[in-house]
Amino acid sequence: xxxxxxxxxxxxxxxxxxxxxxxxxxxxxxxxxxxxxxxxxxxxxxxxxxxxxxxxxxxxxxxxxxxxxxxxxxxxxxxxxxxxxxxxxxxxxxxxxxxxxxxxxxxxxxxxxxxxxxxxxxxxxxxxxxxxxxxxxxxxxxxxxxxxxxxxxxxxxxxxxxxxxxxxxxxxxxxxxxxxxxxxxxxxxxxxxxxxxxxxxxxxxxxxxxxxxxxxxxxxxxxxxxxxxxxxxxxxxxxxxxxxxxxxxxxxxxxxxxxxxxxxxxxxxxxxxxxxxxxxxxxxxxxxxxxxxxxxxxxxxxxxxxxxxxxxxxxxxxxxxxxxxxxxxxxxxxxxxxxxxxxxxxxxxxxxxxxxxxxxxxxxxxxxxxxxxxxxxxxxxxxxxxxxxxxxxxxxxxxxxxxxxxxxxxxxxxxxxxxx
Amino acid sequence: xxxxxxxxxxxxxxxxxxxxxxxxxxxxxxxxxxxxxxxxxxxxxxxxxxxxxxxxxxxxxxxxxxxxxxxxxxxxxxxxxxxxxxxxxxxxxxxxxxxxxxxxxxxxxxx
Numbered sequence: 001x002x003x004x005x006x007x008x009x010x011x012x013x014x015x016x017x018x019x020x021x022x023x024x025x026x027x028x029x030x031x032x033x034x035x036x037x038x039x040x041x042x043x044x045x046x047x048x049x050x051x052x053x054x055x056x057x058x059x060x061x062x063x064x065x066x067x068x069x070x071x072x073x074x075x076x077x078x079x080x081x082x083x084x085x086x087x088x089x090x091x092x093x094x095x096x097x098x099x100x101x102x103x104x105x106x107x108x109x110x111x112x113x114x115x116x117x118x119x120x121x122x123x124x125x126x127x128x129x130x131x132x133x134x135x136x137x138x139x140x141x142x143x144x145x146x147x148x149x150x151x152x153x154x155x156x157x158x159x160x161x162x163x164x165x166x167x168x169x170x171x172x173x174x175x176x177x178x179x180x181x182x183x184x185x186x187x188x189x190x191x192x193x194x195x196x197x198x199x200x201x202x203x204x205x206x207x208x209x210x211x212x213x214x215x216x217x218x219x220x221x222x223x224x225x226x227x228x229x230x231x232x233x234x235x236x237x238x239x240x241x242x243x244x245x246x247x248x249x250x251x252x253x254x255x256x257x258x259x260x261x262x263x264x265x266x267x268x269x270x271x272x273x274x275x276x277x278x279x280x281x282x283x284x285x286x287x288x289x290x291x292x293x294x295x296x297x298x299x300x301x302x303x304x305x306x307x308x309x310x311x312x313x314x315x316x317x318x319x320x321x322x323x324x325x326x327x328x329x330x331x332x333x334x335x336x337x338x339x340x341x342x343x344x345x346x347x348x349x350x351x352x353x354x355x356x357x358x359x360x361x362x363x364x365x366x367x368x369x370x371x372x373x374x375x376x377x378x379x380x381x382x383x384x385x386x387x388x389x390x391x392x393x394x395x396x397x398x399x400x401x402x403x404x405x406x407x408x409x410x411x412x413x414x415x416x417x418x419x420x
Numbered sequence: 421x422x423x424x425x426x427x428x429x430x431x432x433x434x435x436x437x438x439x440x441x442x443x444x445x446x447x448x449x450x451x452x453x454x455x456x457x458x459x460x461x462x463x464x465x466x467x468x469x470x471x472x473x474x475x476x477x478x479x480x481x482x483x484x485x486x487x488x489x490x491x492x493x494x495x496x497x498x499x500x501x502x503x504x505x506x507x508x509x510x511x512x513x514x515x516x517x518x519x520x521x522x523x524x525x526x527x528x529x530x531x
Contacts, residue, residue: 180505
């Protein structure tokens with residue numbers, strides 16, 4: 001069956017995080033879990049074309065991977081620790097020949113907290129932050145090292161090495177696979193929030209391929225955000241993060257047109273926005289701000305809420321947005337936030353004023369490899385009718401993105417500049 | 421699993437004896453974690469240290485610690501802990517953690 005590969009790829013994208021989380025709990029090892037999952041996917045490609053694609057392919061993969069794990073442990077069950085693992089695994093899954101007779105019962109076994117265990121382990125304070133994010137995206141997000149490397153602007157080999165080291169540390173220092181005790185939760189949240197937001201962004205703007213939005217990853221990040229809010233209620237940045245993701249995600253349907261082209265915010269058909277989700281997001285921002293402990297997620301969510309509340313682009317309160325970015329810049333200075341503030345200033349106080357802020361930011365060369373820097377600059381040059389410079393900036397932006405949808409958008413803009 | 425908890429502190433603090441109140445805290449720590457502690461010692465100050473290296477068969481002996489830094493190894497505990505979180509929790513209770521730093525190192529097992 002020629003669809004087997006396509007379906008296996010989709011299952012990997014959507015469900016590998018869930019699958020690997022339960023495999024790590026069973027095996028106590030990231031490496032064994034990855035191996036078992038890879039084996040299960042390989043065996044799907046052999047069995048599905050011959051016997052037909054199962055009704056729930058993700059559950060089939062999970063069940064087969066569990067059995068592969070038990071097989072592996074049986075083969076090497078000379079050490080006590082591994083025998084314990086085997087016994088534990090056997091209690092959870094009855095042993096069969098790996099691919100035979102996967103029962104509905106076996107396929108439906110799910111462990112809802114496994115991904116939360118996984119994310120807290122991946123974000124353990126004994127692990128450096130770069131490695132936390134990389135490991136979470138690799139395991140929970142199911143992203144390839146290439147995709148993660150691009151998100152971090154590092155070489156793929158560097159990232160692969162980072163993943164090897166972090167898995168070694170988890171194993172050798174015996175970092176637990178557990179949700180931390182309630183009294184420790186607070187201090188461990190920040191890195192978890194950062195990681196969830198990165199997963200969201202990965203889904204919101206997929207790094208490769210033609211699909212701009214990988215809704216599954218966004219939904220996944222939002223789901224994790226909701227769980228965090230449940231676990232640690234009244235934590236304003238958890239709420240801010242959730243609101244931010246809901247508000248961005250609410251514009252998903254309007255961000256691309258029927259041809260799959262990217263539509264910028266001001267040209268979006270606002271009737272396509274998910275107004276229920278905007279309302280929920282805006283309510284959560286207000287709830288968070290009432291706690292009176294402002295933070296970066298709340299401020300960004302507030303910006304998104306200002307956009308969300310504008311019925312037309314001209315109704316947008318850019319002055320308010322520039323002010324919010326100003327507070328954000330003081331709270332957590334960084335070139336990307338400065339870039340956003342420059343755009344808001346351009347929209348409220350004039351394009352040339354915004355452009356001069358952007359050019360000042362560009363003088364440090366820190367943003368030279370960032371496609372949005374060149375795209376934002378190009379956009380202001382276009383509005384100022386400086387076509388030649390706009391063309392150069394769009395071309396530079398085009399070189400820096402591998403996302404087909406973003407590339408198409410930039411090409412369209414370039415075409416418009418050359419039109420008579 | 422075993423972990424070595426290395427206590428690094430400003431040497432000025434441990435070159436003379438600790439104040440009696442702090443000695444009491446160490447005794448209380450030892451009592452609280454008696455089940456986990458497999459061993460441990462306070463060390464004499466680094467002015468008593470000798471560093472030995474062998475290069476091309478030749479023994480080189482120098483006066484002083486391996487590295488002259490502000491914070492020096494002042495003592496250690498060997499503890500048994502379920503996982504890194506438990507080891508970190510024990511390390512955080514060592515009185516010296518409030519003044520210096522505790523490095524937590526898992527013990528290597530050779531099979």
